Amino acid sequence: MYASYKQTEMAKAGEDYIFKQLFEKETSTYTYLLADKKTKEAVLIDPVHETAERDVKVVKELGLSLKYALNTHMHADHITGTGELKKLVPSVKSVISEASGARADVKVKDGDTLQFGKFKLDCRLTPGHTAGCMTYVWHQKGMVFTGDALLIRACGRTDFQQGSSESLYESVHKKIFTLPDETLVFPGHDYKGFTVSTVGEEKKHNPRLTKTLPEFKTLMKNLNLPYPKKIDASLPANMVDGLCNLELNEKTV
Numbered sequence: 142m143y144a145s146y147k148q149t150e151m152a153k154a155g156e157d158y159i160f161k162q163l164f165e166k167e168t169s170t171y172t173y174l175l176a177d178k179k180t181k182e183a184v185l186i187d188p189v190h191e192t193a194e195r196d197v198k199v200v201k202e203l204g205l206s207l208k209y210a211l212n213t214h215m216h217a218d219h220i221t222g223t224g225e226l227k228k229l230v231p232s233v234k235s236v237i238s239e240a241s242g243a244r245a246d247v248k249v250k251d252g253d254t255l256q257f258g259k260f261k262l263d264c265r266l267t268p269g270h271t272a273g274c275m276t277y278v279w280h281q282k283g284m285v286f287t288g289d290a291l292l293i294r295a296c297g298r299t300d301f302q303q304g305s306s307e308s309l310y311e312s313v314h315k316k317i318f319t320l321p322d323e324t325l326v327f328p329g330h331d332y333k334g335f336t337v338s339t340v341g342e343e344k345k346h347n348p349r350l351t352k353t354l355p356e357f358k359t360l361m362k363n364l365n366l367p368y369p370k371k372i373d374a375s376l377p378a379n380m381v382d383g384l385c386n387l388e389l390n391e392k393t394v
């Protein structure tokens with residue numbers, strides 16, 4: 142059984158593509174399904190362990206062929222769904238940045254591209270929340286998947302996983318805010334009910350990233366957020382592509 146979830150209203154089936162924004166309620170995580178309608182090739186961005194079965198069900202119902210399961214970073218608050226997805230659909234290749242230091246089938250670097258059907262995602266390294274955060278840009282559809290680097294009217298915390306407020310500020314300003322203003326911003330989480338923003342809106346209204354760098358650094362230093370509840374289980378599992386410790390122990394006895 143998987144945790145409770147809801148699928149948001151954000152589902153689009155354009156002329157030549159499929160886009161779905163899926164939600165995992167316990168950790169307020171967004172998973173995105175993108176596909177080429179003609180070739181049926183699909184990718185999932187930031188799947189969650191508990192909702193991997195749901196994601197596979199959607200993929201199958203739509204007659205899609207899942208090529209990649211991408212992580213924007215090594216998550217601290219939940220176990221990635223990539224390990225579970227690979228069990229359910231063995232041909233899927235998991236993806237994470239080389240800079241994350243984590244295990245995956247494909248390790249991407251800044252400037253790499255990932256192809257599905259006639260579409261491609263541009264990989265932009267955006268460190269700061271973690272040292273290995275990757276933002277994926279779908280230029281052809283004017284969409285950017287920012288993980289926890291840029292959240293709607295917020296941004297990822299910088300107090301663990303080699304976080305750095307200075308790096309995050311530079312990443313967002315140089316690698317995300319340089320995209321066209323109308324680019325749709327899809328984050329890795331939302332804790333307030335937002336589903337989508339735009340680069341133009343965030344440049345104007347993000348209460349953290351509109352500050353000067355010194356102000357931003359002070360603000361981030363004083364966020365005082367509690368550690369994510371599942372951090373102790375998530376980090377070791379996400380280092381090894383989402384295989385949980387329990388399974389690893391079972392294999393070694």
Ligand SMILES: N[C@@H](CCC(=O)N[C@@H](CSS)C(=O)NCC(=O)O)C(=O)O
Nearest residue numbers: 217218289295296297298366368369370
């Ligand atoms: N309470 C949640 C964790 C909330 C949290 O720390 N979120 C992270 C992204 S997940 S690594 C974050 O960067 N938040 C920024 C913010 O301003 O909220 C839990 O226990 O799971």
Ligand SMILES: [Fe+2]
Nearest residue numbers: 216217289297
């Ligand atoms: Fe995170």
